[in-house]
Amino acid sequence: MTDTPESAALSTIALLKANSLTQVIQREIERMILSGELAAGERLNENALAAKLSVSRGPIREASRALAELGFVHLIPNRGVFVKSLGRDDAMEVYDVRAGLTGLAGMLLAPVVTKAQLAALDGMLAEMRAASESTDFAGFYALNLHFHQFIIEATGNSRLVRIYQGLVKEFQLFRRHGLVQQDAMAASLDEHRDIVAALRQRDAQACYDASFQHVQNGKQRMLAALDSMAADGTPDSAVATRLG
Amino acid sequence: MTDTPESAALSTIALLKANSLTQVIQREIERMILSGELAAGERLNENALAAKLSVSRGPIREASRALAELGFVHLIPNRGVFVKSLGRDDAMEVYDVRAGLTGLAGMLLAPVVTKAQLAALDGMLAEMRAASESTDFAGFYALNLHFHQFIIEATGNSRLVRIYQGLVKEFQLFRRHGLVQQDAMAASLDEHRDIVAALRQRDAQACYDASFQHVQNGKQRMLAALDSMAADGTPDSAVATRLG
DNA sequence: TTAGGTCAGATTGTTGACACTTTACAATTT
DNA sequence: AAATTGTAAAGTGTCAACAATCTGACCTAA
Numbered sequence: 214m215t216d217t218p219e220s221a222a223l224s225t226i227a228l229l230k231a232n233s234l235t236q237v238i239q240r241e242i243e244r245m246i247l248s249g250e251l252a253a254g255e256r257l258n259e260n261a262l263a264a265k266l267s268v269s270r271g272p273i274r275e276a277s278r279a280l281a282e283l284g285f286v287h288l289i290p291n292r293g294v295f296v297k298s299l300g301r302d303d304a305m306e307v308y309d310v311r312a313g314l315t316g317l318a319g320m321l322l323a324p325v326v327t328k329a330q331l332a333a334l335d336g337m338l339a340e341m342r343a344a345s346e347s348t349d350f351a352g353f354y355a356l357n358l359h360f361h362q363f364i365i366e367a368t369g370n371s372r373l374v375r376i377y378q379g380l381v382k383e384f385q386l387f388r389r390h391g392l393v394q395q396d397a398m399a400a401s402l403d404e405h406r407d408i409v410a411a412l413r414q415r416d417a418q419a420c421y422d423a424s425f426q427h428v429q430n431g432k433q434r435m436l437a438a439l440d441s442m443a444a445d446g447t448p449d450s451a452v453a454t455r456l457g
Numbered sequence: 458m459t460d461t462p463e464s465a466a467l468s469t470i471a472l473l474k475a476n477s478l479t480q481v482i483q484r485e486i487e488r489m490i491l492s493g494e495l496a497a498g499e500r501l502n503e504n505a506l507a508a509k510l511s512v513s514r515g516p517i518r519e520a521s522r523a524l525a526e527l528g529f530v531h532l533i534p535n536r537g538v539f540v541k542s543l544g545r546d547d548a549m550e551v552y553d554v555r556a557g558l559t560g561l562a563g564m565l566l567a568p569v570v571t572k573a574q575l576a577a578l579d580g581m582l583a584e585m586r587a588a589s590e591s592t593d594f595a596g597f598y599a600l601n602l603h604f605h606q607f608i609i610e611a612t613g614n615s616r617l618v619r620i621y622q623g624l625v626k627e628f629q630l631f632r633r634h635g636l637v638q639q640d641a642m643a644a645s646l647d648e649h650r651d652i653v654a655a656l657r658q659r660d661a662q663a664c665y666d667a668s669f670q671h672v673q674n675g676k677q678r679m680l681a682a683l684d685s686m687a688a689d690g691t692p693d694s695a696v697a698t699r700l701g
Numbered sequence: 702t703t704a705g706g707t708c709a710g711a712t713t714g715t716t717g718a719c720a721c722t723t724t725a726c727a728a729t730t731t
Numbered sequence: 732a733a734a735t736t737g738t739a740a741a742g743t744g745t746c747a748a749c750a751a752t753c754t755g756a757c758c759t760a761a
Contacts, residue, residue: 704760707756709756713751715749715750715751716748718745719744722741723740723741723742724739726740731732731733
C-alpha cells in the first residue's frame, strides 16, 4: 500500500477518530467529486462509501446533507444522493454571480488597498506574465485563481470569501472548465493589469468595471471555445481526457 | 384538470416524496431560529429536540449539518450546535454583499426587463407609498423584502436567488434588524423609485448604482440608529421587546 | 481561600439493526 | 412477442443502544 491520496485519507480518519468524522468525510467526498473520482450524475452509494471509509452510514449521511447545501450534490428522497453536473446555462449563471462578486471586491478594496497588497499583486502579475510566455497553462490557471482569491480575501469580508469560494468550487463541476485557450492568456493578463492599475489609483468605479468585465470576458472566451468545439464536433470524451 | 379526489391523492404522494423527514425538521429548526424561539447563542439539545419533534436524533443531526452550511448554526465538535448571532460587524458584512448582489441583479435585469415586470414593480411602489403614509412599518418592511426579491428572481439566475435569500435569512439573526425608523421610510421609498426608473430606462449602470446605493444607505440608516441608541443607553432588552 | 483532582450526570459521536422504498428481473398472461 | 405482474435484491430512512467526551459539583490538600 503506497501513499495514494486514498490511503492518506484513510489514515487521517484513523488518526482523527477523536475529532469529528463527519467533517473529514465531507472533505473527502468533496475531493472525490471535484477530482472526478465520482462522476457527474453518479449516485453516492452510502453502504459502499461507508465500507470504503471504514465508518458507518451516519457520518456519511450527515456529510451528504452538508454537501447538498453547498450545491455539490442533489438529494432525491428514497433514491439517493447524486453528484451535480453543471451545464452550459449553469456555468453562465456562475460566471454572472462571480463577476458581480469580483467587481464588488474590487470596489470595496480600492479605497483601502495597502502598498503591501499592491506589491503582492504586482508579483503575481509578473508570475502570470512568465507563465503566459512559457505557455504554462496550468500555472497560469492556478495564478489566476490565486490572484482573485487574494483580492477577495483582502476585503476582509468573510461572507464574501465564503460565497466566492463556493462558486469557484462549484464551477469545477462544469466538466469543461479547462477550456481556456492558450491565446486567451495574453488577453487575461492585460485585464489583470487593468484591475491592479485601478486599485493603485484607488478608483472604486474603475476597479469594479475592470474586475466585472474581466470575468465577463472570461465567460465570452469560454462560450467561444464551447461553440468552436461544437462546430468541430469534438466529443465530450476528448474534453474529459484533456482534463484528466 | 379539476380537483378530483384522485389528483388530490397524487399530489399528496408527490408532497410526501418531496419532503423527507430531515428536510421538514431542517425547516422547522430554521423557523425556530429565525422566530427567536431558539435564542442566539443557545445550544441545540439533540435529545430535547428529538423528543419535542417525536423523531430520533439521526434526522436532527442531519438537519443540523445542513443548517451549519447555511450559516444559521455553528458546530463545535463534542460540544454541540449553537445558534449563530450576528454582531455589528457581521451585519455590515451582510449589507456589503447584499448591496453587491442587489446591484448586480439590477444591472442584469435592466437590459431585459419586461413591461409586465415594470408594472408589477410600479404596483409595489404604490403599496409602499400607502404603507409609508399610514406609517405601517411592518407592512413597509415586508413590501421592501418583496420588492428586492422580485428583482432578484426576475434575473432568472437561480444561484443569485439562492445566495441572496441566504443572506436575507442570515440577516434576521441580527437581533436589531428591525431598527429602521419611521422617517426612513420616505427616503427608502424614493430610492426604490430610482431603481424602477433606471430599470424603465434600461440603464444598467444607473440601475446598479441606484440598487447598490439603496442598500448602502440602508446600512448607514441602521448604523445611525444603532449609534443613537448607544448614545441613549437604550438596553438591548428594549430592542428585543420591540421586535416581538 | 484556592488550586487541583475526581467522579457522576448530561450530552454528543458512532454504530448496527430493522423497516420501508426502489429497482431489476423473472414469470405469467394476452 | 409485448405487456403486465410478482418477487427478490439493493439501497435509503429511521431508530435505539452503546461509547466517548464534556460539564459541573464536590472534595482534598497546600
